[in-house]
Amino acid sequence: MAKETEKKYITNEELKKHNKSGDLWIAIQGKVYNVSDWIKSHPGGDTVILNLVGQDVTDAFIAFHPGTAWHHLDNLFTGYHIKDFEVSQVSRDYRRMAAEFRKLGLFDNKGHVTLYTLSFIAAMFVGVLYGVLACSSVFAHQIAAALLGLLWIQSAYIGHDSGHYVIMSNKSYNRFAQLLSGNCLTGISIAWWKWTHNAHHLACNSLDYDPDLQHIPVFAVSTKFFTSLTSRFYDRKLTFDPVARFLVSYQHFTYYPVMCFGRINLFIQTFLLLFSRREVPDRALNFAGILVFWTWFPLLVSCLPSWPERFFFVFTSFAVTALQHIQFTLNHFAADVYVGPPTGSDWFEKQAAGTIDISCRSYMDWFYGGLQFQLEHHLFPRMPRCHLRKVSPVVQELCKKHNLPYRSLSWFDANVLTISTLKKAAYQARDAANPVVKNLVWEALNTHG
DSSP states (O other), rough: HHHHOOEEEEEEHHTOOOEEETTEEETTEEEEEEOOOOGGGOOTTTTTHHHTTBBHHHHHHHHOGGGGGGGGGGGGGEEETTTTTTOOOOHHHHHHHHEEEEEETTTTTOOOOHHHHHHHHHHHHHHHHHHTOOOOHHHHHHHHHHHHHHHHHHHHHHHHHHHHOOSSSSSHHHHHHHHHIIHHOOOOOOOOOOHHHHHHHHHTTTTTTOOOOOOOOTTTTTTTGGGGOEETTTEOOOOOOHHHHHHTTHHHHHHHHHHHHHHHHHHHHHHHHHHHOOTHHHTHHHHHHHHHHHHHHHHHHSSSSOOOOOOOHHHHHHHHHHEEEHHHHHHHTTTTBSSSSGGGGHHHHHHTTTOOOOOGGGGHHHHHHTTSSSSHHHOTTTOGHHHHHHHHHHHHHHHHHHTOOOEEEEEEHHHHHHHHHHHHHHHHTTOSSSSSGOOHHHHHHHOOO
């Protein structure tokens, strides 16, 4: 009892006040930590911390960090505890489930998926080289282009998994896999991916905090974008001007064509980050990896006999990757959305509301890269994809217990729902006579989230 009286306490309201630069506090399991200096060297970047400072972040910490990370917290402890510390029943069940999965070794057992995928990528790369260098028919060149697109899809899955540190236990090997599969093979910076993807996981389907939903002027998944929201991620206004209104008005028609060229946007985003003044981890290595890609890919294309063939080779390879871009949007575009920062007290609820799974047979898991289990991946981003199908029934039961949505749709049905979501917003964008922000009746009847 004497030790208990020695504890120092603050309330949640007092914790909220520590949310400014140089004074950043968070709480984990009722203990308060000062992350003002640690944020500068946080492996996951500063954005994820800045979005949650001043509140309890226990569930997010459990989701993103291995067990070894708990030992580092001692150096950041302020000596304070939360006086009015409470845990919701949903969070209790989530933490219990995570602990059980950890005991079963589901986070540590990586399986052999990575080895199989890398072997598949190597075989496809050989096939691409053979089709371009050893064959003279246009048909063979197009087959090679399709193979290259499929290679990029599978390589992106490896980059994604390595970015979550779920393919190798050794950090150096894992970083090498990131640079090889991301920068060198696909031309997309792993630094850019980690910067945006961590923010996406944390603020899943927040219209102003999640970069994966901020596609103005081309797409708007909600009429709330018509108010010209300010992106808290990019720190700029997402202006809904006449150009945006016109493009969004036809987004349900342009959706698939735009997806065919989605890779170009990723190239642009990569260069914008690497040439920015923002601190970029391993900037030199990222540049080196990108240079590798922009050496071998143009050389490969130049080996084709004519400019028309070169054009169609590039177009076909890009168009095939549209399958992956579509999948990423199916997982979130038609799910629930909200405006505002993420909160640490409803981690499970926000992930369930903002995700849609894609149902498929187990033999198709390789094609979806494990991301068809989107909710499972969001709840346990450190879990290797080979275990996601195993834990899916447990996650479904927990959602059912707490009356939370668990949406698992076929690829076809997910496409229909996504197009329907885009179509609703498109029709409202066409209503130029009535200011969209004042059309509250339509918003109440048609908005999702």
